[in-house]
Amino acid sequence: MRYLVTGGAGFAGSHIVLALLDAGHDVVVLDNLSTGHRQAVPSGVKLYEVDLLDAAATSAIVAQGPWDGVLHFAALSLVGDSMRDPFHYLRQNYLTALNLVQSCVEHKVRKLVFSSTAALFGGPERSDPVPATAPIQPESPYGESKFMIERVLFWADAVYGLRSACLRYFNAAGSDPCGRAGEDHRPETHLIPLTIDAMLGRRPALKVFGTDYPTRDGSCIRDYIHVTDLADAHIRALGQIDDRSVTYNIGNGQGYSTLEVIQSVERISGRKVPWEAAPRRAGDPATLVADSSTLRKETGWTPHFDTLDRIVETALIWREKHPTGYGI
Ligand SMILES: NC(=O)c1ccc[n+]([C@@H]2O[C@H](COP(=O)([O-])OP(=O)(O)OC[C@H]3O[C@@H](n4cnc5c(N)ncnc54)[C@H](O)[C@@H]3O)[C@@H](O)[C@H]2O)c1
Incomplete structure (x- = not known):
């Protein structure tokens, strides 16, 4: 099979590229490298450095089919930035x-998998897992984009x-267990790499935003899904959309608090993480955990990296070996 991956030089996209290659497929990447890294694209994979805002250039790549599917990861995804510059985010995404999507229709692509997000649900006032049918x-x-x-x-x-599969990720984390790719956002806003970097002394003490939430230890609870499990879900989702479109929430279903x-990280590294309590951030829900039961039932998907320690371990190995991330 032959797949086009937009945003394949980014964190999630680069791991899905590896999973598709591992499964024996051909992959082409379209990425403008605005937040991604050329080094994250495996050698031998064609990278078109194209901005999806350029409709003609996008169409010219999609025209190079036939594609068995298109996987769309490319986006701007910093919630805080989107609050500061909403029109830029809405326009871009x-x-x-x-x-x-228009190019896919024009060039007769039949399947598309889209990286959606739990940010669609805002801050649900609920502590039970959130299904895809939630408001x-x-x-x-x-989230709006x-x-x-x-x-x-x-x-x-x-x-x-x-046909499409909208996969609403909760928090993607971890890195390729074979060490071929990892997480390197600039700036980094995700908790696990930030915690590891604080432990390694690569940044100041970690700020824990809110220690008075109604949770078991007062800090926020989130659902972390390993990128390799995420990749597996994409491949399974492609198999579900021959004659219908689907929407799935995807997470481990287990919540872990910031603390x-x-x-x-302290358990796995054997080192202390310097941290300090900071006030709550506006809009942060106390608990946000995925109900992925529909994905599990319909595709047989189940997370392999089913504990936080297993996820953290892979992230730690990659960040320790790559002190400057992809080295730019
Ligand atoms: N990482 C998460 O926890 C998470 C959670 C929910 C949803 N998502 C979604 O998953 C997708 C991937 O997230 P990520 O963490 O890998 O982000 P990332 O920033 O690492 O990857 C995004 C990639 O898209 C590329 N890109 C951005 N704008 C582009 C454009 N106009 N044209 C071409 N390429 C462009 C970037 O260069 C980058 O390589 C995003 O759509 C994000 O919204 C991620």
Whole structure:
């Protein structure tokens, strides 16, 4: 099979590229390298350095089919930035997806898998796992932009028969267990790499935003899903969309608190993580955990990296071996 991966030089995309190659498929990457890394694209994989905002250039790549599927990871994804510059986020994420989806329709692509997000649900006032059927209430332009793309995909299916899988990730984490890829966002905002870097002395003490939440230890609880498990879900989702579109929430289904992440890094590394309590951040829900039961039931997917320690271990190995990330 032959797949086009947008954003394949980024964190999640580069791990899915590896999974597709491991499964024996051919892969082409489209990425403008705005937040991704050339070094994250395995040698031998064709990388088109193209901005999806450029409709003609996007269409020219999609025209190089046939593709058995397109996987769309490329996006801006910093919630805080989206609050500071909402129109930029809405424009970038929506128009880039619209260009891609329209090209897919024009060039007869039949399947597309889209990286959606738990940010669609805003801050649900609930502590039980969130199913894909939960009310959509984005609390940021980032979350809103992802919902707009889900609607584009809805109409692309209804009118043109382009089947899609919208995978609403909770928190992607970890790194390739064989050490071929890892997490290197600039700036880094994700808790596990930040905690590891604080432990390694590569940044100041970690700030724990809120220690008075109604949770077991007062810190926020989140659901961490290993990128290799995420990759597996993408491949399984492709198998589900021959004749219908699907939407799945994807997470481990188990929540871990910020303090538990710190403890996990300390347990695995044998070193202390310097941290300090900071005030709560506006809009941070106390608990956000995925109900992935539909994905499990319909595709047989189950997370392999099913404990926080297993996820943290892979992240730690990669960050220790790559003190400057991809080295730029
Ligand atoms: N990482 C997570 O925990 C998480 C959670 C929920 C959803 N997501 C979604 O998953 C996707 C991947 O996330 P990530 O963490 O790998 O992000 P990332 O920033 O590492 O990867 C995004 C990639 O897209 C590329 N890109 C951005 N804009 C582009 C454009 N206009 N044209 C071409 N390429 C462009 C970047 O260069 C980068 O390589 C995003 O859509 C994100 O919203 C991620």
